[in-house]
Amino acid sequence: MTGPDERTPAAAPAGPTPAAATGPTTAPDGYGxxxxxxxxxxxxxxxxxxxxxxxxxxxxxxxxxxxxxxxxxxxxxxxxxxxxxxxxxxxxxxxxxxxxxxxxxxxxxxxxxxxxxxxxxxxxxxxxxxxxxxxxxxxxxxxxxxxxxxxxxxxxxxxxxxxxxxxxxxxxxxxxxxxxxxxxxxxxxxxxxxxxxxxxxxxxxxxxxxxxxxxxxxxxxxxxxxxxxxxxxxxxxxxxxxxxxxxxxxxxxxxxxxxxxxxxxxxxxxATLDLRLARQSANAGAVAALLSGRPDVAAVRWPGLPGDPAYPVAAAQMRRIPGIVSFDLGSADRVARFLDRSRLVFAATSFGGLHTTADRRAQWGDDTPPGFVRLSCGVEDTADLVADLTAALETG
Missing domain, CATH: 3.40.640.10 (Type I PLP-dependent aspartate aminotransferase-like (Major domain))
Known part of the structure; x- marks a missing residue:
């Protein structure tokens, strides 16, 4: 039987994966x-x-x-x-x-x-x-x-x-x-x-x-x-x-x-920081690839995407790319529909936790467009998260 961690993710980052996306496993002191x-x-x-x-x-x-x-x-x-x-x-x-x-x-x-x-x-x-x-x-x-x-x-x-x-x-x-x-x-x-x-x-x-x-x-x-x-x-x-x-x-x-x-x-x-970041970064790469391929999603940003404006500096400077993806759904109403239809994404501020969350930053007075979303990828199985986002976007 194939376990959930053995399934092939529904999407993966387009183009070559930067070394910075996962980072070197060994630090200067010799330990990983x-x-x-x-x-x-x-x-x-x-x-x-x-x-x-x-x-x-x-x-x-x-x-x-x-x-x-x-x-x-x-x-x-x-x-x-x-x-x-x-x-x-x-x-x-x-x-x-x-x-x-x-x-x-x-x-x-x-x-x-x-x-x-x-x-x-x-x-x-x-x-x-x-x-x-x-x-x-x-x-x-x-x-x-x-x-x-x-x-x-x-x-x-x-x-x-x-x-x-x-x-x-x-x-x-x-x-x-x-x-x-x-x-x-x-x-x-x-x-x-x-x-x-x-x-x-x-x-x-x-x-x-x-x-x-x-x-x-x-x-x-x-x-x-x-x-x-x-x-x-x-x-x-x-x-x-x-x-x-x-x-x-x-x-x-x-x-x-x-x-x-x-x-x-x-x-x-x-103690679990390395493990959490590895899954969050992998999820973010798959989510960014999914979103960047959809014509109904604009302004997708993740520094690990080869086409992202931040990619050259991030690939040279960072040991791994964080699990945060930003994008624009065009309106506050569409963000609300997306969150209502998603089964795995919680509407919450802050980021970096075990659960995938999304925050429409304009509601807090942040200088962002009304449909701008900061998505913090959690540690859910990648295939499940990609499937959930796809369904939420297609019905939204």
């Missing part, structure tokens, strides 16, 4: 992605103890009679939590830098912006990136005296002389454009600017911006990194001690820390 994800941040084995210790919920900890604990010890739960430190060690291993965990991705981006920028500084933000970052800049950064400029992910970028921070988001959410991180980092550093990269969509298995010259990485761990749609999380990573110290001080002062159980859940979820 799956091995790294399973072992990242785990403490040394101890007989009778679990592989990943349960969450430490304490707020205060016992102090020594003569004073506070030594550096790195636990004193108070806001700046010090052993469960959170294990998670930070794990994400840091994957990103290739030191990591700080935050209560959400927005908290991590906010920490990067407010720990670096001062009145009179200039920041360049992605014009087509996550709209809440632009909203925060318009409402808060400008009020603090920071000059805010915007540039599309694919450019053109303004003159960077006098810029304090260049924030990139690649692939951009939700349009999926990709920029050359290494090239922009060289240009920014020559002008004296710092570079931060929002790595939410790619994850550290898709690309490691610090290896490409970025000074900071920020991301939402709510999405594909943890992938179970059951927690909120953000993180910041860097190799620069001064940037790490400034962000840590901002986090402690603002209290933007994740809870111990969220940190434990996130670390637990990292």
């Amino acid at each position: 992605d799956g091995t790294r994800c399973v072992h990242a941040g785990l403490p040394a084995p101890e007989p009778g103890q679990p592989f990943l210790p349960g969450p430490v919920f304490a707020a205060p900890y016992h102090l020594g009679p003569a004073g506070p604990p030594p550096p790195g010890g636990n004193g108070y739960g806001r700046p010090d939590n052993p469960t959170r430190r294990l998670l930070e060690a794990a994400i840091g291993e994957l990103e290739g830098g030191d990591c700080l965990a935050f209560a959400s991705g927005q908290a991590a981006v906010t920490a990067a912006l407010l720990s670096v920028l001062r009145a009179g500084d200039t920041v360049v933000l992605p014009a087509d990136g996550y709209f809440e970052v632009r909203r925060f800049a318009a409402s808060t950064l400008t009020a603090l005296g920071v000059r805010v400029l915007h540039a599309p992910t694919v450019g053109p970028y303004p003159e960077l002389s006098g810029v304090r921070l260049l924030l990139l988001e690649t692939p951009a959410n939700p349009g999926l454009d990709v920029c050359d991180v290494a090239g922009l980092a060289r240009r920014a550093h020559a002008a004296g600017a710092l570079v931060a990269v929002d790595n939410t969509t790619a994850t550290p298995l898709g690309q490691r911006p610090l290896d490409l010259g970025a000074d900071l990485v920020v991301a939402s761990g709510t999405k594909a990194l943890t992938g179970h749609s059951d927690l909120l999380l953000g993180y910041l990573a860097t190799r620069e001690p001064a940037l790490l110290d400034a962000a840590r001080a901002w986090r402690s002062g603002s209290g933007a820390v994740p809870g111990a159980f969220d940190a434990w859940l996130a670390h637990r979820s990292l």
Whole structure:
């Protein structure tokens, strides 16, 4: 009998499959992605103890009679939590830098912006990136005296002389454009600017911006990194001690820390990251091929398609392509009919989870056409997902 995983997918990406779609299986440290994800941040084995210790919920900890604990010890739960430190060690291993965990991705981006920028500084933000970052800049950064400029992910970028921070988001959410991180980092550093990269969509298995010259990485761990749609999380990573110290001080002062159980859940979820991304990317490739071949679907984007505008940069820069596909069904009504008729696609915001979801971004005030859809492919069987989308589109 043929099992469900042995069926031939109904569609596959047209043309040659880029190496970046699945990525190399071996990382610079010699271990493959799956091995790294399973072992990242785990403490040394101890007989009778679990592989990943349960969450430490304490707020205060016992102090020594003569004073506070030594550096790195636990004193108070806001700046010090052993469960959170294990998670930070794990994400840091994957990103290739030191990591700080935050209560959400927005908290991590906010920490990067407010720990670096001062009145009179200039920041360049992605014009087509996550709209809440632009909203925060318009409402808060400008009020603090920071000059805010915007540039599309694919450019053109303004003159960077006098810029304090260049924030990139690649692939951009939700349009999926990709920029050359290494090239922009060289240009920014020559002008004296710092570079931060929002790595939410790619994850550290898709690309490691610090290896490409970025000074900071920020991301939402709510999405594909943890992938179970059951927690909120953000993180910041860097190799620069001064940037790490400034962000840590901002986090402690603002209290933007994740809870111990969220940190434990996130670390637990990292073990399957490689497996989840592999299926999500394969599903996205099949879905993108299906949609790009239909005359009733417009503006299909997936950086792994050879004909996609982002393909040349993505194939050279990324180790794997994420499971997100965007397209336009022409109207809000048709999107609603499509979602109503689909049996496998849930209408939901956020992305990167186990279940395939679709979000009509214009309903949130995002600057997208009314029929624009961001589809996040889950881990369903590829043939089932393609068949479901085909039926939903043909009856819609």
